[in-house]
């Protein structure tokens with residue numbers, strides 16, 4: 060029986076005193092591809108050739124297998140065709156100790172495809188992993204630059220570990236053996252690696268554990284969606300309700316629309332996705348993050364080419380530098396001061412997708428982070444996907460892209476104009492909300508409205524609101540005659556939800572109380588919007604609560620949080636030791652309360668000019 064790399068020598072270690080940087084990198088590339096890759100491939104070969112007799116050449120062995128399976132042995136012509144320039148070598152070789160990756164790859168490929176074995180599993184995945192390892196040798200030795208590039212060595216390590224895992228599955232190996240083989244490989248590779256001062260250490264650490272860290276950070280947070288206006292929040296699985304939007308390229312005459320995932324085929328470094336309020340920009344990027352964490356089976360989702368993903372929300376007011384964002388993502392690597400800078404340095408050498416959400420909500424701190432992303436990622440392996448409402452594109456984002464000298468393509472999320480698309484969207488929500496026992500009432504109710512009224516529901520957010528109004532206020536829907544009838548229902552719905560919370564607790568006239576609450580919340584919403592703030596801290600929330608004290612029957616007071624919970628939600632921090640922030644259930648709701656407040660002040664006979672109500676200097680009104 061052939062043994063695994065029986066005569067393979069030990070891994071040469073780096074000479075004492077170390078080698079100068081580029082030479083050390085070349086050395087690693089050589090040892091990795093010319094020593095470790097064949098060694099792991101030989102391990103696979105040893106599993107494939109368990110029943111090979113030591114005295115048999117590979118040709119004799121394969122001929123025997125074919126004869127035993129009732130097939131004809133190889134003719135000389137067939138052997139030559141299958142093995143090409145390795146034909147003579149494997150006619151005489153009895154072991155593979157001196158063979159390189161190309162030769163072993165060729166031998167294994169022929170064993171899987173030209174020889175029948177009983178109860179064989181499908182070898183496609185295993186061959187793919189072998190291809191990847193073989194190809195790394197070509198990639199690495201392509202040019203002097205490539206051979207000195209330590210990230211190639213990191214990728215090779217990942218490929219070799221993957222190959223061991225796949226061989227484990229294919230040959231039904233016990234976990235202990237797989238782990239032992241992997242550990243041995245890692246030890247050998249570590250011997251070739253310098254210490255933590257070397258950027259390569261950080262690249263490798265990221266390649267090994269970074270994806271898992273990103274998954275841990277985002278998967279649970281993003282996999283469900285809490286519906287906005289239910290008094291007891293209802294969670295639905297995001298993937299169950301997700302409508303895959305289509306996009307249109309801006310500044311392009313074509314009417315053609317493309318599936319959202321095709322935006323990654325753009326050649327420019329930066330991909331900008333625009334869409335009006337509630338068009339689904341945030342939902343889209345959250346789905347992209349989820350898709351990165353759990354790639355769909357059997358489809359090329361254009362995300363597999365990225366090693367890592369960084370997700371940053373412009374509403375974040377706590378991160379001041381890109382390295383802070385990196386620390387949130389890879390906290391496990393940042394144990395000492397300075398580590399996060401090393402991780403940042405390393406991440407910029409990998410293929411990374413940066414997602415920046417909600418540029419229209421950018422603040423002083425997050426602007427610094429965005430700037431840094433544009434400046435540091437330009438012309439590297441990184442891509443940046445940034446979302447924004449359209450109005451910020453011309454005024455703010457385009458000049459910034461220009462200043463950073465990066466090229467970009469802009470895509471616009473298309474509204475749901477067709478009735479069939481709107482109904483399909485509603486059906487998904489209805490099914491998710493009813494736990495699979497949907498009666499089709501929501502879609503029937505939607506279809507029954509006249510076309511003009513339906514034209515108010517082109518964006519996903521308005522369709523979700525339709526579901527909510529249908530639940531709490533079905534009678535409102537039947538009263539809608541014109542498009543203008545729709546919007547006031549939303550505020551009436553909030554009235555109802557707040558009244559329901561307070562019913563039985565207060566002496567005061569409920570209508571007056573809700574008006575007062577609306578005025579307080581609206582003033583607050585406006586003040587925050589004026590400073591482009593959409594999240595606020597616990598201290599800021601306490602200040603809002605103090606303004607919202609409500610007198611109850613008797614001496615009690617209702618905790619203002621009860622009322623505020625109807626309009627606000629908690630935003631959990633990324634890192635464990637920082638406190639929560641709060642936000643309106645959606646930015647568009649913050650805008651709605653602010654807008655209502657302004658209108659009330661105007662129709663309430665407020666003599667102040669508009670700029671004074673808005674609280675901005677007169678000159679800024681334009």
Ligand SMILES: Nc1ncnc2c1ncn2[C@@H]1O[C@H](COP(=O)(O)OP(=O)(O)OP(=O)(O)O)[C@@H](O)[C@H]1O
Pocket residue numbers: 284300301302303304334335336337338339340341342343417448519520521523645646647
């Ligand atoms: N593609 C979608 N599939 C299913 N539901 C969606 C989709 N897009 C948006 N929604 C629903 O609409 C709501 C609002 O969408 P989202 O916050 O993504 O919009 P946005 O474009 O980011 O808005 P804004 O510019 O105001 O921040 C989501 O919370 C979700 O309920």
